[in-house]
Amino acid sequence: MLYECYGGSTAFVLPPLPTMPQPSDVSQVLLSVGGLVGREVDLDAFLQTLVDRIAVTMQADRGTLWLLDPARGELFSRAAHLPEVSQIRVKLGQGVAGHVAKVGEAVSVPDPRGERLFFADIDRLTGYKTTSLLAVPLRDSEGAIYGVLQVLNRRGGDRFTEEDMERLTAIAAQVGTALQSTSLYQELKRAKDQPQAPVGYFFNRIIGESPQLKSIYRLVQKAAPTDATVLLRGESGCGKELFARAIHVNGPRRDKPFVKVDCAALPATLIENELFGHEKGAFTGADHRVPGKFEAADSGTVFIDELGELPLPVQGKLLRVLQDREFERVGGTQTVKVDVRIVAATNRDLVKMVSEGKFREDLYYRIKVVEMMLPPLRERGAEDIERLARHFVATAAKRHRLKPPQLSSVALERLRTYRWPGNVRELENCIESAVVLCEGEILEEHLPLPTVDRTMPVAGAVSEVAPAKTTPGNLLPLAEVERQHILRVLESVKGNRTAAAKVLEIGRNTLARKLKEYGFADEG
Numbered sequence: 252m253l254y255e256c257y258g259g260s261t262a263f264v265l266p267p268l269p270t271m272p273q274p275s276d277v278s279q280v281l282l283s284v285g286g287l288v289g290r291e292v293d294l295d296a297f298l299q300t301l302v303d304r305i306a307v308t309m310q311a312d313r314g315t316l317w318l319l320d321p322a323r324g325e326l327f328s329r330a331a332h333l334p335e336v337s338q339i340r341v342k343l344g345q346g347v348a349g350h351v352a353k354v355g356e357a358v359s360v361p362d363p364r365g366e367r368l369f370f371a372d373i374d375r376l377t378g379y380k381t382t383s384l385l386a387v388p389l390r391d392s393e394g395a396i397y398g399v400l401q402v403l404n405r406r407g408g409d410r411f412t413e414e415d416m417e418r419l420t421a422i423a424a425q426v427g428t429a430l431q432s433t434s435l436y437q438e439l440k441r442a443k444d445q446p447q448a449p450v451g452y453f454f455n456r457i458i459g460e461s462p463q464l465k466s467i468y469r470l471v472q473k474a475a476p477t478d479a480t481v482l483l484r485g486e487s488g489c490g491k492e493l494f495a496r497a498i499h500v501n502g503p504r505r506d507k508p509f510v511k512v513d514c515a516a517l518p519a520t521l522i523e524n525e526l527f528g529h530e531k532g533a534f535t536g537a538d539h540r541v542p543g544k545f546e547a548a549d550s551g552t553v554f555i556d557e558l559g560e561l562p563l564p565v566q567g568k569l570l571r572v573l574q575d576r577e578f579e580r581v582g583g584t585q586t587v588k589v590d591v592r593i594v595a596a597t598n599r600d601l602v603k604m605v606s607e608g609k610f611r612e613d614l615y616y617r618i619k620v621v622e623m624m625l626p627p628l629r630e631r632g633a634e635d636i637e638r639l640a641r642h643f644v645a646t647a648a649k650r651h652r653l654k655p656p657q658l659s660s661v662a663l664e665r666l667r668t669y670r671w672p673g674n675v676r677e678l679e680n681c682i683e684s685a686v687v688l689c690e691g692e693i694l695e696e697h698l699p700l701p702t703v704d705r706t707m708p709v710a711g712a713v714s715e716v717a718p719a720k721t722t723p724g725n726l727l728p729l730a731e732v733e734r735q736h737i738l739r740v741l742e743s744v745k746g747n748r749t750a751a752a753k754v755l756e757i758g759r760n761t762l763a764r765k766l767k768e769y770g771f772a773d774e775g
Contacts, residue, residue: 288432291497292455293472298330298435305422306332309385309415311402316426317341317348318398318439326352326399329435335377346370347386348399355396357387357420361410379403385411387420389427397439400426434458434642441641454497457490458642459635463626467494474621475501480573482558482618483596485625487756488674491596492556494625498594499552507551510544515557515758523565524581533582543580545572545589552592558618559599559610560761570614593618598757628674633667639675640666643682644693650683657692665695672736673754680754699743734769737762 287297298316306314313332320327320340326348327340344353347368351358363369363381374381382404389398400423405411430436434455454468474481475498483491492511499509514522528543544553555561561569572578577588595618604610628636640658648655658666662685671677685697737755744750748766752759 287500288429288455290455290500291457291493293475293497293501294433294435294455295330296501297455301426302330302332305400305419305426306402308422309402309411309419310406311385312404312406313379313402315348315401315403316398317352317401318435319343319352319396321439329398333377335379339373339376341370341373346373347384348401351386351388351399351401352396355388355390357416358385359411359416360384382408383410385415385419387416387423389423389430391427391431391436397436398427398430437642437645438638440645441638454501457493457497458639459631460638461626461631461635463631464635467623467625470621470623471497471501474498476503478502478504478592480592480618480620481594482620482622483594483625484601484622485596485598486627486674487598488676488754489625489627490675491625492554494623495552495554495556495594495596499554499592502552502592504551504592508548509552509554510548511554511556512544513556513758514560515761517758518760519560519562522560522562523568526565527568527578527580527587529581530583533580537582540580545578545591546587548591549589550591552594555593555595557599557758557761558595558597559601559604560758563609563611566611566614570611570617573614573617628671628678636667636671636678637663639678640682643679644686647683647686651687653686654691656686656689659692659694662693662695662698665698665700669700673740673756676756677754701739701743734765737765738769741766 302314302316306312315331315333316329317326318329319325323340324343325340326343328338331339333339341349343349347358347360347370349370350368358368360366360369361383363371363384369381369384384401384403386399386401388396389400390396400419402411402419405415434457438458454471457464471494481495481498483494485491496509499505512522512525517525524541524543526543526545528541528546529537531537531540555569568578572589572591573593576590577586579586601610601615605612605615628639640663644658645655647653666678666681673680681699682693684699685693689697737751740754741748741751744754748762749759752762755762
């Protein structure tokens with residue numbers, strides 16, 4: 252088969268970017284989108300915006316970003332002006348793009364008629380008539396080709412010049428460098444080691460292709476372009492902040508502040524002041540007015556993490572902000588108006604807290620306009636665990652300026668079958684430790700995980716050791732499961748409460764409160 256077309260998932264369009272660069276201003280092509288490379292953007296929307304800019308800069312009618320699928324020895328159009336089809340694939344060496352990817356040389360086709368490299372079947376498929384074409388390779392920092400940048404039909408009926416070739420080559424160098432900082436590039440590298448697994452489509456920095464995660468992606472795509480309040484629920488360490496940032500950066504407020512408030516990291520007496528600020532003289536030491544997080548985030552997004560830790564009196568003020576977008580500072584009488592979007596997250600059972608009188612019912616219903624339940628890592632399957640592990644190996648090696656080590660098959664199997672009570676955060680910390688301590692290859696002994704009793708049966712990726720019997724009589728209450736996990740994490744960090752709180756992704760005050768409930772004395 253010469254080419255294949257695939258139906259892709261629909262991606263929303265990123266908000267309009269600032270004024271388009273002038274054709275000769277190559278340095279401006281990535282300037283306004285470069286800041287998105289390290290953020291949780293929808294990669295399809297981001298890459299399409301990038302191709303749009305390149306086409307304008309090159310005065311071309313159409314542009315295409317081809318990426319290499321090493322498993323199949325093909326190029327596929329990841330972002331392109333292809334209204335006729337969803338995606339096109341060509342073999343290495345096939346057509347101009349395939350030739351460029353195979354030999355690593357830029358190609359200019361001033362007139363496709365009679366040109367042996369030109370692959371006319373694509374024009375026949377799309378009904379589009381190519382009159383001129385430029386294509387240059389995309390290379391990584393080691394010089395390896397991982398894609399092709401192509402533009403079609405110079406506007407005005409002119410042909411592409413040598414100067415155009417130099418310009419597109421310079422743009423490709425920028426794009427090649429920028430894309431190496433995205434999750435997409437790491438996924439392409441992973442595909443070399445796992446030829447049986449397809450190249451994933453995801454939000455930048457959010458790795459995973461499990462059905463549960465794909466359903467969350469769809470919700471983010473629907474909610475992000477709106478101003479709807481979002482409630483993210485899930486266990487500690489499952490990535491709630493990443494999704495909160497994805498909602499912000501893929502919406503109309505993405506160029507405005509994203510301000511985080513961690514309710515668990517603050518004493519209850521200071522949360523109100525942190526959120527709403529205070530007036531001069533509001534309390535001893537308040538010698539001037541201090542704005543709160545809501546004012547700091549005006550026109551942007553406020554992310555309220557650990558919402559379940561919010562004291563009841565402050566819940567009433569938050570409800571007013573949700574309803575009327577107004578509040579008074581601590582010690583003040585003047586009403587302050589704000590234009591903010593609110594995204595909240597919690598690992599607490601808010602319904603239970605409402606029934607116990609610990610969380611306002613009206614606030615609960617007002618804040619769960621769009622509710623997303625993030626799955627724990629153990630429920631996402633071994634494939635997602637492996638994708639994440641390989642991604643974290645690459646990022647940790649880059650952070651510590653080390654050559655990325657290989658994952659041994661035994662270590663990989665250990666990762667795939669471990670239960671991950673600390674979720675993605677625990678996996679990331681585990682991989683970083685192994686990358687630092689190993690010597691060229693990550694072995695099982697480099698993984699800072701509890702020792703497995705090899706005489707006990709293993710229950711796959713869902714549990715570390717299968718229980719002897721699952722009857723109602725020996726199932727543990729949720730509170731007991733939480734207690735055992737907290738004590739296990741505390742033991743693994745040798746009693747360091749700060750480190751334990753970080754692994755658990757809760758505030759140190761919250762950890763201290765829970766330990767006190769378990770009968771442990773406060774630290775002196």
